[in-house]
Amino acid sequence: MKKRIIAALMAGVLMISLTGCQKSTPKPGSIAGYDKGEQYLSIWVHSIEDTDEGRCYREAVNAFNKAYDGKYFADIEFIPRNDSGGGYSDKINASVMSGDLPDVLTVDGPNIAAYAENGIIQPLAKMTEKEKSVYLKSIIEQGTYNNKLYALGAMESSVGLYYNKEILDEAGIQVPDADHPWTQSQFLEVLKKLKPIMDKKNGYALDMTFPVGEATIYYYAPFFWSNGGDLTDKTGLTVDGIFNSKQNIKTVSYFKTLLKQKYMSKVPIDSLFESGRAAFKIDGAWEVNTLYTSYPDVSFGVAPYVVGDEWNGEQYAPTGSWAFAASSKTKHIKGATELVKWMSGVESGKRLWEKSKSFPSTYEAYESIDVFKKDKNYKELYYQLSKYGHPRPKTPAYPQVSTSFQQVLENSVLSGYDAKEQLDKSVERIDAKLKRYKTK
Amino acid sequence: MGMAFFGPALILLTLFLFLPMILTLIFSFTDFLALNPGLTHFVGLDNYFQILKDDDFRQAFGNTLKFVIIIVPLQSIGALVLALLINKVAYCKTYFKVAFFIPVVMSLAVVSTLWVQIYSPEGILNSILAHVGIHAQPFINSASQALPSIAIMSAWQGMGYQMLIFLGGLQQINPALYEAAEMDHASNWQKFKDITLPELKPLCIFVFITVTIGAFRMLVQPMVMTGGGPSHSTYTMVYDIYETGTVNWEIGLASTMAIVFAFFVMVLTVIQTIVTKDKEGTKHVNKKAKAF
Numbered sequence: 001m002k003k004r005i006i007a008a009l010m011a012g013v014l015m016i017s018l019t020g021c022q023k024s025t026p027k028p029g030s031i032a033g034y035d036k037g038e039q040y041l042s043i044w045v046h047s048i049e050d051t052d053e054g055r056c057y058r059e060a061v062n063a064f065n066k067a068y069d070g071k072y073f074a075d076i077e078f079i080p081r082n083d084s085g086g087g088y089s090d091k092i093n094a095s096v097m098s099g100d101l102p103d104v105l106t107v108d109g110p111n112i113a114a115y116a117e118n119g120i121i122q123p124l125a126k127m128t129e130k131e132k133s134v135y136l137k138s139i140i141e142q143g144t145y146n147n148k149l150y151a152l153g154a155m156e157s158s159v160g161l162y163y164n165k166e167i168l169d170e171a172g173i174q175v176p177d178a179d180h181p182w183t184q185s186q187f188l189e190v191l192k193k194l195k196p197i198m199d200k201k202n203g204y205a206l207d208m209t210f211p212v213g214e215a216t217i218y219y220y221a222p223f224f225w226s227n228g229g230d231l232t233d234k235t236g237l238t239v240d241g242i243f244n245s246k247q248n249i250k251t252v253s254y255f256k257t258l259l260k261q262k263y264m265s266k267v268p269i270d271s272l273f274e275s276g277r278a279a280f281k282i283d284g285a286w287e288v289n290t291l292y293t294s295y296p297d298v299s300f301g302v303a304p305y306v307v308g309d310e311w312n313g314e315q316y317a318p319t320g321s322w323a324f325a326a327s328s329k330t331k332h333i334k335g336a337t338e339l340v341k342w343m344s345g346v347e348s349g350k351r352l353w354e355k356s357k358s359f360p361s362t363y364e365a366y367e368s369i370d371v372f373k374k375d376k377n378y379k380e381l382y383y384q385l386s387k388y389g390h391p392r393p394k395t396p397a398y399p400q401v402s403t404s405f406q407q408v409l410e411n412s413v414l415s416g417y418d419a420k421e422q423l424d425k426s427v428e429r430i431d432a433k434l435k436r437y438k439t440k
Numbered sequence: 441m442g443m444a445f446f447g448p449a450l451i452l453l454t455l456f457l458f459l460p461m462i463l464t465l466i467f468s469f470t471d472f473l474a475l476n477p478g479l480t481h482f483v484g485l486d487n488y489f490q491i492l493k494d495d496d497f498r499q500a501f502g503n504t505l506k507f508v509i510i511i512v513p514l515q516s517i518g519a520l521v522l523a524l525l526i527n528k529v530a531y532c533k534t535y536f537k538v539a540f541f542i543p544v545v546m547s548l549a550v551v552s553t554l555w556v557q558i559y560s561p562e563g564i565l566n567s568i569l570a571h572v573g574i575h576a577q578p579f580i581n582s583a584s585q586a587l588p589s590i591a592i593m594s595a596w597q598g599m600g601y602q603m604l605i606f607l608g609g610l611q612q613i614n615p616a617l618y619e620a621a622e623m624d625h626a627s628n629w630q631k632f633k634d635i636t637l638p639e640l641k642p643l644c645i646f647v648f649i650t651v652t653i654g655a656f657r658m659l660v661q662p663m664v665m666t667g668g669g670p671s672h673s674t675y676t677m678v679y680d681i682y683e684t685g686t687v688n689w690e691i692g693l694a695s696t697m698a699i700v701f702a703f704f705v706m707v708l709t710v711i712q713t714i715v716t717k718d719k720e721g722t723k724h725v726n727k728k729a730k731a732f
Contacts, residue, residue: 093686114689267581270560410670415671433690436479
């Protein structure tokens, strides 16, 4: 009796675990719209369906199924994530282990290298130069690893150096045009001029912080790139002598100067710029929409991102966002590539802009959206993005590079540790994570 | 028949507790990377040596210890004081009980978000300090103040629970003991020291151990409030395990940290139980009270 009960229970558990983990491909007719003769393609996105972004993806998939009726059928699944990408990436990790990856999935730009290096995603089917030329240069660069195109983004992003027009007028400061940005030394002079004015307003010339998370490397890596430095080498596997280079020490000292001269606050103060107590703010492109809708009284503009003193027109501005890629498990790379192209295409980008104000990833989308021609601020950001966009480091140890970058700035600028020592320590940390890729 | 009742629990426990525990132990000897499980090798004790050398892990370890040292006395004594006060109050007893217990009911993530505002450079707390003539403090934005600030908040949040335990204990004490003490003209302090404390001793041990273990698990507060910063000053062991396992994908290394962490907490709990045990294993008898 006892044994039989146990056996029955065990069998039950086994059944549950088998049916729960192994997701078989649905049969035609089992899902509305999936007809006989169509190629089934599953797709995962990092968003909740009941959000603006989620609805855009749903609409895009519906449109895909309509356009490719009789050929492909895409089945979308929404997987929520938190700020740092957890939840979604946990699901991916678990599926890598159980072998249940979908045909197409979304990847955050900086993670493309790690996913490609570890064989989670595979290169897309061959695309013609014409097909590629639809996308912004930065999108193609972000999706390329080891000279192969792995991913295409539906949206792009950038960071702006926002300025308060009234304060700059008061100080008599002229903002340069996009091709002649302030150099770091010139910017110091500007801040020096602004300091007495901002002191009177009980504020700071610059509203900037080094928050924990992805924002710090995203906002401030351009200061390093345009100053002759880099974070990893071209292969993404070497950091010694690059991450801790002389140029980078110089750039860290530049940030130290900003704090020492009291051009920025040591502790983050809420809405310093929005309340008119800061002359400049460095923040993502979404800030434009926030200012328009929540702070209509603030009269602001977008200045070109500050460059290094020796800058010579190289690409340096922040870019990068989530992208679509084909998983290594898909047997239908052609269909998956079609789906990736569709999801990241012009219509998809336009829809995302309309609903969630994310920047599109194709030239045509920008051309067709009025705001990018008429609104001066959006125009500036688009120009900076399309001409000077620089992808974040492409290395399989990206998470460690990002955390280390933030720690270096926080430790040396805010807590006063030695810059070289901090950079060296980071190199050690990143190298430890890169070891497994080097021995291959 | 017993198996029919016990069976389901056993299977679930095996699936979700014992199996993961064993797997964690096995993973701790491998270089398991979540992105590439196929390339896993056994690396022996390498991971253990690696975390011993790891500055971040050592700092996280130190921070956790520091946090425990601050919060355990703060929360235990605070809870006792609150219980004593409520026990004395004649009016609105229930109101106070509920008021002090509300933070326990609230989610730690919500409480942390609220306190970010309270601790912010131009927040409520700094406004109050300004009125008293104290300069604005950076609180969670400074490497030296962040951990104590979080400890104070956590103690405030958790105190209500231990307060209720103490309150229950206080009401169990025989009033005759206090009456006898009053006849002997014992002072309030003497009454507390010789009657209340010894009577509450078993509860004290329980509170002490649960608060300690709870404090070791601290993760939500720094995650929400500081992200482990500034300069890693609020980076705890559990946070390091989380970051290593889910952000850097290194399940093998994270498993090693988890094993070391679990082992340490176990050893500490054993030491605590031995130290706080009644001497000679005698039954709990209040000798002084008996003498009255």
